[in-house]
Amino acid sequence: MESSSGGNAIVIGGGYIGMECAASLVISRINVTMVFPEEHCMARLFTPKIASFYEEFYKSKGVKFVKGTILSSFDIDSDGKVTAVNLRDGSSLPADMVVVGIGIRPNTSLFEGQLTLEKGGIKVNGNMQSSNNSVYAVGDVATFPVKVFGESRRLEHVDSARKSARHAVTAIMERHQVDEFDYLPFFYSRVFTLSWQFYGDNVGDVVHFGDFSGGTFGAYWVKKGQLVGSFLEGGTKEEYEAIAKATKLKPEVEDLAELERQGLRFAVTVSQEPPPSSPPPRDIISSGIVLERPIYAFHATAGVVVAASIAAFAYWYGRKRRRW
Structure with missing residues (x-):
């Protein structure tokens, strides 16, 4: 970046990596052009309205956008240095450096036939444990249960990678004490x-x-x-x-x-808002009467008084019968 200061950087891709790289490059006083095939940046997440805000902001910082086309080839000088980027629409952009941020696919071929694969990743349970219980998978390569969705997903972001790794370590070290991974994307x-x-x-x-x-x-x-x-x-x-x-x-x-x-x-x-309160636990007694817990002190006291009264009456009645 230091050697290209004042030069031209072409960022291929309008996703997360492309947007972050473009911002960093233009801050370093490099002329930046972003190239991507979609109609707007961050197409997997942003709506057109949200994307429009960020594109206008980036433009105000000097970033240029070329949309609706993709990289075709590079022009390279005798020293092996890229001098231009050629696009499929026939245009050519001068370049001192190129950043390609077009996404990745997890390489799961090593595990075919050995681990269960799902949705492009290694299928794991709520403790990041694969179909082989001695193998754990985390981060972009793991397809794990996402409780809030009620299904398994493979997520690509640093937060998911960090937290799934932390959970896997905890599950290994404290196997019987850890709950299943409950992650909000x-x-x-x-x-x-x-x-x-x-x-x-x-x-x-x-x-x-x-x-x-x-x-x-x-x-x-x-x-x-x-x-x-x-x-x-x-x-x-x-x-x-x-x-x-x-x-x-x-x-x-x-x-x-x-x-x-x-x-x-x-x-x-x-x-x-406070969480909805669950109904109090109930005791069912032999008579079929349902009593709600807790039984307050007043009810307990009343029970003691009634029991004492019955005992006193039984004692008096017994003595009276003996006199008869």
């Missing part, structure tokens, strides 16, 4: 002066909220009447915690227009 990025966090799943109907002119804004995803995903840019620590908790709770959403009107306040309100 979480993605985040911090570039320039921006900071966003996403929790859950981006499926179903999307509802945007907030100030897209540069303030705090976000989006909810609602599927089958339940909140399943939340995105927030520019929030406080407490607000990020609120959208995480709300997404985990999967509250019902009856009116999308009302959800848009409430915006971030919806997640904050849901996160502050």
Whole structure:
């Protein structure tokens, strides 16, 4: 990067890696052009409206975008250095350096026929344990049960990698004391002066909220009447915690227009609500009468008094019969 300062960097790919690399390069005073085939950046996560905000922000920092095409070939000089990037649409971009961030596929071929594979990864249980109980898998290569979705997923993000690894180690060291991995999918990025966090799943109907002119804004995803995903840019620590908790709770959403009107306040309100109280345990006695616990001191005292009265009456009645 130091040797290319003032030069041209071409970033191939408009996903997470591409966006983070582009931000870092332009901060280092390198001219950056991003190239990707999708209609907007971060197409796997961002809605067009969210993507538009970030693209405009990146443009204000000097980043250029070339969309709808892909890398075709490189021009290389006699020293083996890339001098240009040729695109499928026929255009050519001068380059002093190239970053290719187009995603990966886990290489699971080594484990075929030895471990159970699922959804492009190694299938593991809630303790990150594969079909061979002496083999554990974590991170991008692991397909694990995601309780909030009710199905197994393979997730690609540093947070998942760190937490699944930590859980696997705990499961190995404390096998009989650890609960199954209960992970809420979480993605985040911090570039320039921006900071966003996403929790859950981006499926179903999307509802945007907030100030897209540069303030705090976000989006909810609602599927089958339940909140399943939340995105927030520019929030406080407490607000990020609120959208995480709300997404985990999967509250019902009856009116999308009302959800848009409430915006971030919806997640904050849901996160502050006390959990629903479960009914008190019940005792069933032989007579079929159902008694609710707890039995308060008043009831206990009354029982003692009644028992004492019965005992006294029995004693008096017994003595009276003997006199007869």
